[in-house]
Amino acid sequence: MPKLISARRTSRAVIALVAFVTVTGSAAIASPALADVMQKPFSLNAGQELAAGQAIYSPFNQFDLTMQSDGNVVEYGNGHALWTTHTSGTGNRLLLQTDGNLVVYSAKGKALWQSGSRGTAAELEIGLFADVDLDAQTGEIWSEHPSNYYTATSGDVMTADQALRHEGGLLTLQEDGNLVDERDSKILWSSKTGGARGDSLHVQKDGNVVLTSAKGKALWSTGTAGAGPTVQLTETAKGVVEVVKGSRVLWHAG
DSSP states (O other): OOOSOOHHHHHHHHHHHHHHHHHTGGGTOOOOOHHHHTTSOOEEETTOEEOTTOEEEOGGGOEEEEEOTTSOEEEEETTEEEEEOOOOOTTOEEEEOTTSOEEEEOTTSOEEEEOOOOSSOOEEEEOTTSOEEEEETTEEEEEEOOSOTTEEETTOEEOTTOEEEETTEEEEEOTTSOEEEEETTEEEEEOOOOSOSOOEEEEOTTSOEEEEOTTSOEEEEOSOTTSOTTOEEEEOTTSOEEEEETTEEEEEOO
């Protein structure tokens, strides 16, 4: 089993969270207690592995890297798959070797996929914005940066402190329940729903994007019900959040 976040990883997580709050400080995002952030395993250390059904998670649990029972390793986030090793086979495992190489092995011990990052012990982790990294004492030795992490698809649910980022654009569901869109730390739009904890943002299968309270009451929506399950909530590089269906913009902030 992957152990919970190490002391070194804890330090980096705190630094990452502080940096995240600093960058988005104009949106008045409050930093959560570390105990709230550390609910799930965030890293895989040298010599550890993921067996079928096991996973590691990003801060705020927005993204996860899962060793599936079908033998494929998949990163999920925002309601869809972001990256995969394209492997298959019952009994596969993902092993972070002590030499820094990340390898998917079959049940018979055959290497099916590898990062090719040999040379030094490392730690596997997922960043705030979906990047999968192997970090050693000397720095990053391998990484995977998914290209579609700034889009949420049908069925996705965003909770407090989760965000969609595209270059300088950032859409964040704050701890106080306000949904805030900004560009380079300048607030461009908000849902004006701040004031209560426990809100969540739902990309519904009917095409509507709805912000609900902890009790399930609808507080705000894009008014796009009826558009169907293929809609996407996306953050543009210009810092404008949109609901799109194919190439058609159904709603945008501002």
